[in-house]
Amino acid sequence: MVLLENHVVLITGAGSGLGLGIARYCKMQGAEVIVTDISTEKIQQLETEFSERDLLLTCDVTRIADLEFCQQQIVQKYGRLDAVIGAQGIFDGNVAIKNMTAEHRP
Numbered sequence: 001m002v003l004l005e006n007h008v009v010l011i012t013g014a015g016s017g018l019g020l021g022i023a024r025y026c027k028m029q030g031a032e033v034i035v036t037d038i039s040t041e042k043i044q045q046l047e048t049e050f051s052e053r054d055l056l057l058t059c060d061v062t063r064i065a066d067l068e069f070c071q072q073q074i075v076q077k078y079g080r081l082d083a084v085i086g087a088q089g090i091f092d093g094n095v096a097i098k099n100m101t102a103e104h105r106p
């Protein structure tokens with residue numbers, strides 16, 4: 001039995017480490033995965049591992065424009081998103097999301 005069939009899962013900071021491990025696990029469990037990382041080089045190295053069902057994108061999670069680009073690509077390809085896993089592990093300075101502006105940088 002697979003746990004994530006018919007699920008679309010976005011993993012940010014997934015070019016290596018925990019994020020890549022989570023992306024591989026979600027895929028193994030039947031999900032369609034969107035693998036994103038700030039490093040284009042890391043994303044390019046993963047192109048052969050993931051399939052056409054999946055989406056690989058360069059995305060710096062601190063940049064609103066990058067996040068909007070991802071949103072656009074995800075909506076276009078899947079029309080929905082079921083889960084988001086943030087694995088980049090960057091420190092936000094303890095600023096609550098509701099207090100962040102578009103210019104906020106960690």
Ligand SMILES: NC(=O)c1ccc[n+]([C@@H]2O[C@H](COP(=O)([O-])OP(=O)(O)OC[C@H]3O[C@@H](n4cnc5c(N)ncnc54)[C@H](O)[C@@H]3O)[C@@H](O)[C@H]2O)c1
Nearest residue numbers: 013015016017018019037038039059060061062087088089
């Ligand atoms: N690996 C572990 O066992 C472990 C255990 C506990 C906690 N952590 C914490 O989890 C976090 C991730 O650890 P890891 O081992 O996976 O590290 P990692 O360096 O292998 O992976 C982090 C990924 O995030 C990407 N990244 C960095 N800044 C980004 C940004 N602004 N936007 C998008 N992607 C960005 C990096 O390019 C990298 O591919 C760290 O904060 C680490 O301290 C890791």
